[in-house]
Amino acid sequence: MGKKKEAKPRKLNRKDQSLKRLENFKKEIVTDHHTVPIDVLCSRLETDIERGLSQYKARQLFMETGPNALTPSRKTPEYIKFIKTITEGFSLLLWIGASLCIIAAVIEYVYRKKVDTDNLLLAAVLVLIIIMTGIFMYYQQNKSSKIMDSFATMIPQKAEVIRDGQQITVNVKDLVVGDLVDMKFGDRIPADVRITKSQGFKVDNSSITGENEPLLRTNQCTNENILETRNVAFFSTNAVEGTAQGIVIMCGDHTVMGKIAGLTARLHPSITPLARELNRFMTIITFWAVILGIIFGVASIAIGYPWIDSALFIIGIIVSNVPEGLLATVTLSLTVTAKKMALKNCLVKNLEAVETLGSTNVVCSDKTGTLTQNKMTVCHLWYNGDVVQADISEDQYDARKYTETPGFDILIRCATLCNRAEFINTRTPRKYIMKWEVRGDASEAAILKFIELTRLEGDPDEFRKAHKKLIELPFNSTSKIQLSIHALANNCLMVMKGAPERILERCKTIFINDDVEELSDELRQTCEKACFELAARGERILGFCDMEMKDTYTYSYPFTIDPLPNFPTEGLRFVGFISLIDPPRPEVHNAVETCKTAGIKVIMVTGDHPVTAKAIAKEVGIITTDSIEDAALFYNADHDETKDAIVVSGTTLRELQQDELDAILYTYNEIVFARTSPTQKLQIVEGLQRLKNIVAVTGDGVNDSPALKKADIGIAMGISGSEVSQQSADMILMDDNFASIITGIEEGRKIFDNLKKSIVYVLASNIAELAPCLMFIVCNIPLPLGILAILCIDVLTDMLPAISLAYEKAESDIMKRTPRNPNVDNLVTFRLYFLAYCHIGVLEACAGFFVYFLIMYEYGFKPNRLFGLRPEWDTYYINDLEDSYGQEWSYEERKQLEYTCSTAFMIAVVVCQWGDVLACKTRLNSIMVQGMTNWFMNVSILIETLLAIFLTYTPYMSYLKFYPVGLHCWLYALPFSGLILLFDEYRKFCIRNYPRGYFYRETYY
């Protein structure tokens, strides 16, 4: 089945096209639309900065470029998906079996005019099994991806556009490159727009960067990189403040968001490790079954069997070799685990992902919202010359204990008054102040909450009311300060906060050592140093200062700030800094530690600044060393090899070649990527996958979605996560708790171990099914185990015990070992086959034959009579076959005897599977240690037995070739069942005591 290579050039087929499109989506945007002077841009786009495009030009462009919308990715029709599920893996083999049955029946009908009900029944049962498994798998896999739909909800409907100098409202779809658009707060940006005019225009780029803080947009180009520059607003982001006008420079799929959407929707997630293992397993089984089938089929034809018989042999070999129930077992086991994980707040969307977490060896985590709480919180205070750490834990209980020094008092007064944030619904008491809702800017909200915690001045609201605000200068990005004047008892107080350097330069005195001192150069340096130290921790610092105003400025003084303040705004008293950070979630540190113990590398990939990223990384334990390599130096000759950690910024990453990135990923154990774009996140994931890592990606933003989709397992946040990220992910953490990943890893590793056990269990009965078939062909004995009985074992009695192994508890501390190496530690190893086939399987086959020969003897056929008897036995016209006692058996009678034996054989296998399932409970420990507390298993053994009883003793089962057998038949197999258990206990004993011994080397799976 060699693939033919087509040398001749041809048109791109659909697959190539979509691949090419995907490659386009992956490219970083390189453009100078935002850097060139505005008039150059205008002439380039044939537009006008005042009048916009002409209607004609706009229409023409629309015809050329199409609508400003996201192109949906092509979807595979559902019926194709279903057909795929029923033609994959084992199904194909079973189809062969079923068609052989039908062919045999047709031939029978054509030549003998006889309806061969046996073969037709068998074909029907086989097809039924295929379809049932197919439907089952289809339902499990059919997670209709709504990625594009979720993107669509982010896109605005209408836009204000200026064409021919007239403002009109158009559908966003009708926008074209060059259009002049008006935007105001509350809108979504209708395309990638270069700002031409703006008034306090702020956008929230969180869908692209992951950081939801309002960013100022002006008409100045501040960076070569389009993602960093200030004069571009992006498609589908939110305008939160102000108004602006701009020229559309990119539309639809070419926009930054369009690329993210296109990437996310078109990326094909790499095949899961478990699927890879299962495919490998199915390939091996298929190969083995086909080889065996061909050998025996050809041999039997060569020997001279009629080819109907040969077909029957092949059907038997195929059916007995294929573990029909296995795929369903695996899926159900995974479902069981997924349910368990759902209880622990891990919602699994893609079942196979359950195991993927277990084999994950790299976790790429987004910072904001995943590792951190995504809530600005006061973390340090600097006043009176000291740094005081604020409590950033969730309950912040310690916060109430801050010492009430005079300096603190002053700082808090200043912070309370110079703050515009307000609590919403303060009167409904909530458990944690952290979770109270606040109206206002994130930093101010954080400070307000801190004040509420300390309650130094009582209710901040009351305090503010008591000190009436006379005038206010809101924060603005040029002056970077905010000031307000409040009425005190006798005079007025001016309070000011802002960027530390701006605040310090306005101060003349400082409150230090419980006193007001002159702000000398020395003290100024002390302040700057403190500020620098806090900044190095990635914290956002605000300086505070105040001034009691001179008597001239009373309440009645007509304060104004327009155009300039009519009061002095310099010579203030510096009172301290408050530094803020988005603090890590408290449980993250332990979780990261556990990951590291479990041999999993945790990499931070964030859109935030390197300094903040590094600080948080250190805090949560992603970086544990102080010697951090600067990525820019990596390819200098003198870079320090001994360093273990590295921080790579997006700018550096952009300049790295693919192999350089790979080298970084390979060399360093502790890596932080900062300032990364969505495509770079994807590149990092792909780099890790090139190095044969199994990568988990956690993220909550739209910007994470391509990486989430590409990762071996994408993990989204349930509460804070955007819909797009949840649609792209395989798993959702319902409590947003990074630590829940640990549960996932643990369950994933356990299920992998337990799946191995299930497979051993299921495969063991294969030999007991195959051996009768081979004996039937080779020794010509009447068929000891019918094909329907084989199917009943595989899809009925074996199912539940195999699934129950998924409930088995872990044998050792699975979180202390390293992740499995997907290249070496396979699900199904040679040793596993060996144990299942050559040890347990052989014992089961022995039990089956033992029962078979015994029953045949009891009814009159001694073993020596049976060998070579098959041709006469199966000949319909021989109605008087003589047994060892000289009795003559009619065809119907001996067929009934055959089916009775087959039933007894099945019962023997069921009885042996009791011992087998107990033997499979553990891979290493004695069953005495493991215990019998797995009640699901105990019950499933009972149900297995009841099913066998049902098949055997229900009256109408004779239609399915089951006949009642004596109770003693159950007992005959019991010693073998015990032997399986005993032998396996002995084997495990040897493995435990001779870790390098034979049993370990050959049979430890």
Added chain:
Amino acid sequence: MTASPKHQMSEKERYANFLYNKEDGTYLGRSKEGWAKICLFYLVFYGMLAALVAICMWVFFQTLDPRIPKWQMDSSIIGTNPGLGFRPMPTADNAESTLIWFEGSNKTNFNKWVNNLSAFLDKYYTPGKTEKGTASIRKCSYNQPPKRGQVCDFDVRLWGECSPDKFFNYHRNAPCIFLKLNRIYGWVPEYYNDIHDLPENMPDDLKKHIASVKPEERNTIWISCEGENPADIEYLGPISYHPQVQGFPGYYYPYENSEGYLSPLVAVQFLRPVSGIVINIECKAWAKNIKHSRADRTGSVHFELLID
């Protein structure tokens, strides 16, 4: 933890290396000694297992009598309703047909039927041949049933015309078909020996015949053969049964696996069947504990006759 980006063998190399690794001297991932050891291990392991199974079997077989089946009649699957069979048997190349088709004028053609019959009847003509002389064979009659351990011989002269010397009359287009009843250990027929208590569906000919038989000879499993349809009856013509008693004498029962036991046979001769047409014939054995089932082929047998 992570694979090096370089240093990777091609698929083919890896495969070849697996088959035979020069460096380590391993075949299929195992050295010669390794293979020897593992073979030895499994030789011993399976040897012990086989011995175990053999011992278990032997022990269980000790509980079974080699001459008396453990399960008999209704407790066995064989039941109490014996199958009725006929000879000659259609040949294997026409496996599932029940058509006896021959040309009386063509010796090579009918000879295969004759040979088939001769082979089947061989042991009747040379009794004791198959046994090692331990059988105690004696002549039985209705008044002298065999004692325990004795078996009755079968007088082949009773078949009259139907003898190999006369080609079973196939050459005269008056073929003999032999009927036999399946042996079931311990099965005793319940005879229709009361002429007032005969079943409704028994052919009148047979009823008349039973009435004409001496009362002590009525302990017999009666045989009747008929054309299945009125047309068949007409085409079939007269039938003669050998031995005269028209059945299996009761003294052959029960069968108890004694050495040298021969099943009683009835030769049915169709004296003047119409040639060139397929005649459907059904023969039945009559005893109170024989039920006739066409599907299970017990108690009755169906075959077709075609003479060219």
